[in-house]
Amino acid sequence: MSHATTPALAEGRCVTIGYDYTHCGQERVPLMRTNIEIDDRLMAEARKASGYATKKQTIEEALRLMIRLRGQREAAAAFGKYRWRGNLARSRKGRGTK
Numbered sequence: 001m002s003h004a005t006t007p008a009l010a011e012g013r014c015v016t017i018g019y020d021y022t023h024c025g026q027e028r029v030p031l032m033r034t035n036i037e038i039d040d041r042l043m044a045e046a047r048k049a050s051g052y053a054t055k056k057q058t059i060e061e062a063l064r065l066m067i068r069l070r071g072q073r074e075a076a077a078a079f080g081k082y083r084w085r086g087n088l089a090r091s092r093k094g095r096g097t098k
Contacts, residue, residue: 038055043055043058046058046062050062
């Protein structure tokens with residue numbers, strides 16, 4: 001499972017165990033140290049909006065959000081492209097509808 005799709009990572013349930021890896025459930029996910037320049041005002045606004053105390057937490061949440069939004073966009077783009085085959089009346093039986 002790639003660490004972009006690791007449920008524990010996506011839910012922020014990982015624990016850093018060193019400089020090189022994070023422990024997420026049963027797997028070790030490699031960390032990537034990156035130096036980037038970020039607009040100070042943008043970071044301050046993002047930290048305030050997210051409620052996170054650190055820049056790292058804020059950036060990681062922003063990356064998770066971007067991944068989720070991309071998945072939603074892909075799902076929306078697929079809407080109506082696949083034909084549903086089934087019996088709606090039969091699928092509704094037993095769910096309290098008549």
